[in-house]
Structure formats: structure tokens, C-alpha cells
Amino acid sequence: MQSIDELLTYCEKVAFDLNFAHAKNWKSQNEKRVIVGYLPIYVPREVIHASSGLPVGIMGVGDRKQIIKGDAYYQSYICHLPRGVIEMALDKNLDGFDGFLFPAICDCIRNLSGMYKLAHKGKFQRYFDYPQNFDPKIGGVFYIQEMEKVMDDIFNINGVRADVNSLNNSIRLYNINRRLIEAIYDIRQEFPWRLSAVETYHILRAGIAMPVEEHNEILKQVLDYIQTDRGEPMDNIRVVVSGSFCEQPPIGLIKSIEMAGCYIVDDDFMLGSRWILGDVEENTDDPLQALTNAYLYQSQFSSAYYDVGNPKGKRLVAQANKRGADGIIFSAASFCDPALLDRPEMQKECDEAGIPHINFQYHENTGQFKVIKEQAGTFSDSIKLWA
Amino acid sequence: MATPKDAIKEKSMIIQKEMLTKQFQELSKAKELGKKVVYTFVPGNLIELILAFDMLPVYPEINALQSGMRKKSGGFIKDAEKMGHSEDVCTYVKCDIGMMLNGNIGPTGDKIPEPDLLLLSYTGCFTFLKWFENLNRLYPNAEIAMLHTPYQEAGKMTKEQVDYMVKQLKEEVIPKMEKVSGNKYDPEKLKKLLRNSVQSEDYWVKILQTAKNKPSPIDAYFAGVYYMGPINTSFRGTEECVQYYKELYDEVTERAQQKLLPVTPEGIIPEEKFRLVVEGPPNWTNFREFWKIFYDMGAVIVASTYTKVGGLFDMGYRQNPEQPLESIAEYCMGCYTNMNLPQRVDLIEKYIKEYKADGFLINSIKSCNSFSAGQLMIMREIEQRTGVPVGFIESDLVDPRYFSYANIKNRLESYFQMLEQRKIILQQETV
Ligand code: SF4
Numbered sequence: 027m028q029s030i031d032e033l034l035t036y037c038e039k040v041a042f043d044l045n046f047a048h049a050k051n052w053k054s055q056n057e058k059r060v061i062v063g064y065l066p067i068y069v070p071r072e073v074i075h076a077s078s079g080l081p082v083g084i085m086g087v088g089d090r091k092q093i094i095k096g097d098a099y100y101q102s103y104i105c106h107l108p109r110g111v112i113e114m115a116l117d118k119n120l121d122g123f124d125g126f127l128f129p130a131i132c133d134c135i136r137n138l139s140g141m142y143k144l145a146h147k148g149k150f151q152r153y154f155d156y157p158q159n160f161d162p163k164i165g166g167v168f169y170i171q172e173m174e175k176v177m178d179d180i181f182n183i184n185g186v187r188a189d190v191n192s193l194n195n196s197i198r199l200y201n202i203n204r205r206l207i208e209a210i211y212d213i214r215q216e217f218p219w220r221l222s223a224v225e226t227y228h229i230l231r232a233g234i235a236m237p238v239e240e241h242n243e244i245l246k247q248v249l250d251y252i253q254t255d256r257g258e259p260m261d262n263i264r265v266v267v268s269g270s271f272c273e274q275p276p277i278g279l280i281k282s283i284e285m286a287g288c289y290i291v292d293d294d295f296m297l298g299s300r301w302i303l304g305d306v307e308e309n310t311d312d313p314l315q316a317l318t319n320a321y322l323y324q325s326q327f328s329s330a331y332y333d334v335g336n337p338k339g340k341r342l343v344a345q346a347n348k349r350g351a352d353g354i355i356f357s358a359a360s361f362c363d364p365a366l367l368d369r370p371e372m373q374k375e376c377d378e379a380g381i382p383h384i385n386f387q388y389h390e391n392t393g394q395f396k397v398i399k400e401q402a403g404t405f406s407d408s409i410k411l412w413a
Numbered sequence: 414m415a416t417p418k419d420a421i422k423e424k425s426m427i428i429q430k431e432m433l434t435k436q437f438q439e440l441s442k443a444k445e446l447g448k449k450v451v452y453t454f455v456p457g458n459l460i461e462l463i464l465a466f467d468m469l470p471v472y473p474e475i476n477a478l479q480s481g482m483r484k485k486s487g488g489f490i491k492d493a494e495k496m497g498h499s500e501d502v503c504t505y506v507k508c509d510i511g512m513m514l515n516g517n518i519g520p521t522g523d524k525i526p527e528p529d530l531l532l533l534s535y536t537g538c539f540t541f542l543k544w545f546e547n548l549n550r551l552y553p554n555a556e557i558a559m560l561h562t563p564y565q566e567a568g569k570m571t572k573e574q575v576d577y578m579v580k581q582l583k584e585e586v587i588p589k590m591e592k593v594s595g596n597k598y599d600p601e602k603l604k605k606l607l608r609n610s611v612q613s614e615d616y617w618v619k620i621l622q623t624a625k626n627k628p629s630p631i632d633a634y635f636a637g638v639y640y641m642g643p644i645n646t647s648f649r650g651t652e653e654c655v656q657y658y659k660e661l662y663d664e665v666t667e668r669a670q671q672k673l674l675p676v677t678p679e680g681i682i683p684e685e686k687f688r689l690v691v692e693g694p695p696n697w698t699n700f701r702e703f704w705k706i707f708y709d710m711g712a713v714i715v716a717s718t719y720t721k722v723g724g725l726f727d728m729g730y731r732q733n734p735e736q737p738l739e740s741i742a743e744y745c746m747g748c749y750t751n752m753n754l755p756q757r758v759d760l761i762e763k764y765i766k767e768y769k770a771d772g773f774l775i776n777s778i779k780s781c782n783s784f785s786a787g788q789l790m791i792m793r794e795i796e797q798r799t800g801v802p803v804g805f806i807e808s809d810l811v812d813p814r815y816f817s818y819a820n821i822k823n824r825l826e827s828y829f830q831m832l833e834q835r836k837i838i839l840q841q842e843t844v
């Protein structure tokens with residue numbers, strides 16, 4: 027068994043290897059294996075896994091790669107994420123990927139799917155649409171068709187068709203993954219010093235670049251380690267961070283929030299891995315229907331999800347209360363329409379619920395956090411003072 | 414060039430103005446008339462269905478663009494930002510929210526009635542979804558219906574997608590319309606409206622295609638945005654819409670026969686020096702100044718993508734009254750911004766070739782990711798495929814802070830110089 031520090035170092039390395047060597051190495055061991063890259067936020071990874079595929083999350087380049095070519099593809103008023111994703115493709119970081127999925131979250135990602143088509147990257151480049159109709163007989167049918175298209179795409183490459191057994195098995199493995207992640211968040215809620223937000227982030231982000239089986243083992247070990255105390259508790263407030271679901275905040279930003287006196291007890295950084303709340307039914311004759319039901323009825327709130335009838339502001343307040351948070355930090359990527367357009371209403375809900383909040387904007391490659399640290403520090407101090 | 418007082422007021426312009434005045438009057442009296450009001454969006458709108466239920470449409474984007482043209486958008490946007498909206502997001506949304514914060518007074522000075530139904534059919538733009546969530550919170554008592562239009566991700570519409578939409582129309586949209594309007598769905602009434610739509614669409618396509626003439630009798634962008642008004646918004650399906658397009662077609666063909674150039678606010682352009690294809694919406698806050706830069710240089714837009722946000726009738730699509738709901742589904746999916754990037758590039762390439770354009774220009778809109786994300790790649794592709802000079806300018810729809818006249822003029826002047834030089838070279842080569 028590795029020490030927790032070894033595990034954390036390993037996770038950080040896998041999470042930020044922009045050449046995805048770990049995934050490519052996995053693929054090279056069997057000719058039926060395929061790698062399917064997916065953009066934020068969520069895709070039902072089970073259908074890829076069950077087709078002998080490795081779903082690999084492409085979350086941008088952060089501050090680990092200088093953007094040169096990508097900037098020539100995007101105007102200054104478009105967020106950063108797609109620049110890095112294009113740069114990676116042009117720099118051959120993604121060679122060896124068999125296909126790409128672009129989930130419906132915004133028009134940038136949507137149009138990026140077309141750019142990949144024009145650049146002929148991978149054997150398929152699919153915009154993965156989500157039903158915004160939540161009737162199982164209407165939106166549900168549509169969603170099953172979307173998943174079947176992905177299964178066809180993979181079948182056309184490796185001849186492997188996911189069946190009831192393989193899908194049930196994949197669902198079971200991802201259920202374990204989700205449960206373990208939530209268990210870690212539950213422990214952190216009470217003892218956030220045992221695993222910092224940055225460490226948690228590295229562990230989760232590594233999970234989207236390695237097989238779920240391996241990630242489950244890592245999560246189990248981490249969970250074991252944090253059953254007992256690790257680190258020193260500090261006089262920090264507890265916050266939920268919201269709005270960072272797509273373009274990822276730089277690690278320095280997450281660090282700054284914690285160093286300024288705020289324990290992050292929940293967040294939407296790696297939302298895709300935590301999208302489905304609870305288990306997906308794992309022993310059914312119709313696993314695609316099970317995945318569909320999970321999407322229709324167990325989705326986490328998000329800016330990608332039409333929320334009339336169940337407004338996300340109310341759900342954010344409920345999440346903050348459940349986690350015992352003292353405040354909410356709205357932290358969105360600059361020019362991120364989905365996150366930023368949701369913000370005023372969510373803030374209003376916080377005001378009505380009496381939950382203090384502040385907001386930041388960032389780019390994935392922001393290098394200076396002085397101002398953010400000061401703001402978060404003042405936020406923390408004011409809550410401590412008035413609590 | 415003719416002076417402003419010589420500017421020709423064509424009959425079609427007068428007809429359109431009357432249609433709009435009547436519409437806004439009706440809207441301001443909606444409650445008295447007992448008519449229900451539907452807020453909905455322009456691309457892929459369901460106007461024939463709305464009219465079949467005898468309801469009145471309100472298009473928030475049209476209010477925003479009108480506010481832009483009347484120089485009110487700047488203030489509205491600032492008010493929306495004061496209530497917490499970011500500087501970075503789509504300004505149409507902020508302009509609309511600002512207008513509502515200021516009493517929802519429409520372009521004619523009358524208050525726009527509150528919606529009875531919020532009908533979200535979000536073709537080609539994810540921001541619409543966010544916009545409607547905001548509207549839903551502003552008007553919690555309005556009924557709300559959603560029609561999810563799948564994107565043409567594979568470069569085509571599939572039968573499954575059509576079925577998905579028809580089911581939504583049958584199970585979600587029509588029942589809500591029945592509930593709000595108190596009227597029963599009448600397929601025969603809908604078919605009749607669709608038959609009118611087809612007639613208008615036939616004329617509209619013929620009008621657009623007159624730009625294939627040299628010189629072109631129309632400007633398919635700056636004048637095109639006026640011409641497209643009735644068919645893309647509240648009137649498609651009506652008899653007056655057919656009359657409008659018939660009149661416009663007659664005028665345009667007459668101009669073509671006389672080899673007259675497009676009409677501008679300052680009269681008829683004397684000479685067609687450059688023929689351009691333009692991608693992207695125009696700027697509304699400085700629309701006249703913007704247009705003037707082009708017509709002063711003798712640049713005529715012979716085809717534009719923006720005028721296809723309401724559908725690609727020129728590529729053959731027509732409503733099918735015999736299969737009304739299926740055909741409405743295809744209409745929604747067929748709008749320009751619902752096409753994938755390769756389809757958009759193919760279409761632009763086709764326009765450049767068929768309309769014998771000298772150049773291709775992108776007006777990239779800060780607000781609008783739906784159009785703008787990917788435009789630089791479109792530009793490269795078009796340059797490679799066609800060899801025509803490409804130009805790129807940036808502005809915004811309704812945020813006056815993002816319209817820099819000097820900057821745009823400079824860029825366009827250099828671009829026109831480039832076109833001029835290329836013309837000289839091409840002429841020398843053919844001699
Ligand atoms: S960061 Fe926001 S705007 Fe950018 S791609 Fe992601 S969701 Fe879209």
C-alpha cells in the first residue's frame with residue numbers, strides 16, 4: 027500500500043499529464059481498447075466503459091501549457107477553455123484518442139465540436155445533446171438514442187458492442203466511484219483539514235484520466251487514510267464554491283481560497299464525476315433506461331440543465347445548508363455565459379436565505395491571486411466576526 | 414449619390430411599417446382584445462402555431478434590437494449590470510432585462526403586455542435557455558413551455574430528431590397553448606397558415622436571388638435585415654405577409670431590370686464596386702453609420718448568413734402543410750445557427766461562388782457565442798477553399814461600448830484596398 031503522499035503525487039501527475047500517457051498506455055495493451063475524450067461537464071461514461079473504452083475528461087490546459095496557436099482561433103471575448111483544447115489537438119497531445127464527445131453545455135463547446143470535425147481530429151467527433159424535456163417517453167427516448175449513437179461510434183472502431191451485462195458491470199463500477207467520492211466529501215465536510223481542497227481536486231481529476239477500476243482503488247485507500255486525523259484544524263470558515271464546472275480554476279486559486287481562511291466543503295469543479303446523485307440501477311434488463319432515469323431524475327443542478335420547476339439557486343442553498351457552509355463563493359470563468367447568466371438569480375436566493383457570498387472571475391491560466399486572496403480573507407473574517 | 418431627401422420610400426417599406434404599427438397597437442390592447450401574449454424567440458419560431466391559437470407574439474430579441482437602434486440599449490444594459498449581471502455575457506439578454514426593469518416600454522412607447530405563455534424554443538443558442546430561466550423568474554405566473562430543438566450535429570436532420578420534436582409539440586407545446594388560449598388545436602387552420610408561409614417563402618427566395626444579378630438590386634445584409642422582418646417574426650403565415658413579399662419582389666425585379674443598385678437611407682448606390690458575403694449579425698446601435706461605410710465604398714452585400722437565422726429557404730426548405738408538425742420541426746432545426754460548423758462553411762462557400770462575391774467578411778459579435786465561437790476557423794477555411802480576400806471586424810449587437818467607429822472604419826478601408834488591388838491583379842491576368 028502506498029503512502030497518502032505517494033498517492034497524491036501520483037494523482038497530480040496523472041491529472042495534469044496533458045499527453046495522457048497513462049490512458050494511452052492502457053490502450054496499447056489491447057487492440058480492442060479505445061480512448062474517447064470528452065469535454066466538460068458530464069457524459070454517461072458507463073456506455074464508453076462497457077464498449078471497451080476509456081472515457082478521458084479533457085478539462086483544458088490550465089496553467090500548464092502556454093497558449094500560442096489556440097489564441098489565433100478565438101476572439102478575446104471567448105473563454106479560455108476551448109483555446110487550450112484546440113492547442114492540444116494541434117500539438118498532437120490528443121493523438122491516439124479515437125473519438126471525442128462534446129456535451130451540450132454552451133455554444134462554445136458546441137461549435138468546438140465542429141472545429142474538431144473540420145480539423146478531422148479522431149475517428150468521430152460528436153456533439154452529445156441532452157434532452158431538455160424530462161418526460162421519459164419523450165426526452166428519455168431521445169437520450170437513449172444519443173447514447174446509442176456513441177455505442178455505434180465505438181463499435182465502428184473496435185467491433186465491441188456494449189450489452190446488458192457489460193453495461194450493468196460498468197454502472198456498478200461507476201456507482202462505487204460515485205459513492206467513494208461522496209464519502210470523501212462527507213468526511214471533508216466534518217474534517218476538511220484531513221484532505222485539502224487541492225488534494226481532493228487532484229484525486230478527482232486523476233479519475234477522469236485513468237480506468238475507473240484503478241481510480242476506485244485509489245479512492246478506497248484515500249478514504250482509509252482520512253478516517254483518522256491528518257493535518258491541523260484551523261479557524262477557517264466553510265464555503266461552497268459554485269460556477270467552476272467547465273473551465274477549471276487554476277490550482278493557485280483553489281489554494282488561495284483555502285489559505286485565505288475558507289475550507290471548501292463542496293464545489294462543482296469536477297462536476298461530471300459527481301453529476302448523478304446516488305446510485306444508478308445496476309441490475310436491470312435495460313441499463314440504458316437506468317442511465318436515462320438517472321439523468322432525468324438524479325442530476326445535480328447545473329447551468330447546463332434547464333431548471334424551471336426546480337431552480338438551481340434553491341438547490342445551491344440546500345447544498346450549502348446540508349454541508350453546514352457559512353458562505354458561498356461564486357467563482358466563474360470569464361466569458362462563461364452559462365455560469366455568469368445564472369449568477370444573479372443564485373445570489374438572490376442566497377440573499378433570501380441569509381447566506382453570505384462573494385464572487386470572482388478567473389481564466390484557467392490566471393497567475394495572480396493576490397486580490398482573490400484578499401477578498402476571500404475579508405469574506406472569511408467578516409463571517410467570523412458576525413457569526 | 415442622391416441626397417437624403419431624394420431617398421425613395423418604396424411601397425413595400427410603407428406596407429411593412431403599417432404591419433408593425435398595427436401589431437404593436439394590437440399588443441398594447443391585448444388585454445382589452447382578450448388576446449393572450451406569448452414571449453418567444455426568433456430563430457425557429459412557431460409563429461404559425463401561435464397564430465393558429467389566435468395569440469400574439471412578443472420577441473425579446475426584437476425589443477433588444479429596437480432598443481439598440483433607438484440608443485436606449487446602453488442604459489438598459491447598465492441597469493442589468495447593476496443588478497448583478499456580468500459585463501461578459503450576451504447583451505441581448507441584459508438589454509431585455511434592463512428594459513423590463515424600466516417598465517417594459519416597447520419601441521412605440523407603449524408598455525409591452527406581460528406574457529401569458531413563455532414559449533422557449535431555443536434553436537441554435539444555449540443562451541436562450543438561460544434567458545428564459547430569467548424570464549420565468551420575472552414572470553412567475555406565466556405558463557411556460559419548452560421545445561428542445563436538437564442541433565444538426567451530424568450535418569443533417571434525422572428522423573429520430575424530427576420525431577422527438579413532434580412528440581414535444583404534441584405533448585408539451587400544443588396542450589400548453591390550448592390551456593393558455595382557451596382554443597382547441599385546429600390542424601386545418603394551421604395548414605392554411607402554412608400554405609401562406611410557403612408563398613411568402615417562395616417570394617423571399619426569389620428576392621434573395623436577385624442579388625445574383627450584376628449589379629445586385631438589393632443589399633442582402635443591411636437592407637436584408639429589414640426585408641427578413643415579416644417572414645422571420647410575427648407575420649409568416651399571414652396573407653399580409655404574402656402581399657408584402659409580392660410587393661417587394663415586384664419592386665426588386667423592376668430595379669433589377671433597370672440595372673438599379675440597392676436603395677440606402679441616402680438614396681441609390683451609384684456603383685457596385687465590391688460584392689461581399691457577410692457572416693454574423695450586424696451592429697444595431699450604430700447601424701446607419703456602419704452601413705454607410707459600405708455604401709460609400711460601393712460595397713454591396715450579395716448574401717449574408719444572418720438573414721438565414723429564420724431558416725434556409727433558399728436551400729430548398731419549405732413548410733409542408735400536409736405534414737404540419739413534422740415540417741415545423743424541420744423548420745426549427747434548419748435555421749442557420751442550428752447548423753454545425755462544417756455546414757456553415759459549405760454554405761458560405763456556396764454563396765461566394767453562386768453570388769460571384771469578391772470577398773468574405775465576418776462581423777464578429779462580442780455577445781454572441783452562438784455565431785462567434787469558431788468564426789476564425791470559418792475564415793481560414795473559406796480563405797483556403799475560395800481564395801477570396803477575407804476580412805474580420807468586431808462589434809456588438811446592442812452594447813454601444815463595443816462599437817468603435819474609427820477602428821471598424823480603418824479596418825474596412827484596408828480591406829477594401831485589398832479587394833481593389835486583387836481586382837486589378839485579376840483584370841491584368843485576364844487581359
Ligand atoms: S467555460 Fe463556460 S463558456 Fe467556456 S466552454 Fe465552458 S461552459 Fe462554455
Ligand code: SF4
Binds near residue numbers: 503540541781783
Ligand atoms: S448568444 Fe447570440 S443568438 Fe444567443 S441570445 Fe445572445 S445574441 Fe442571440
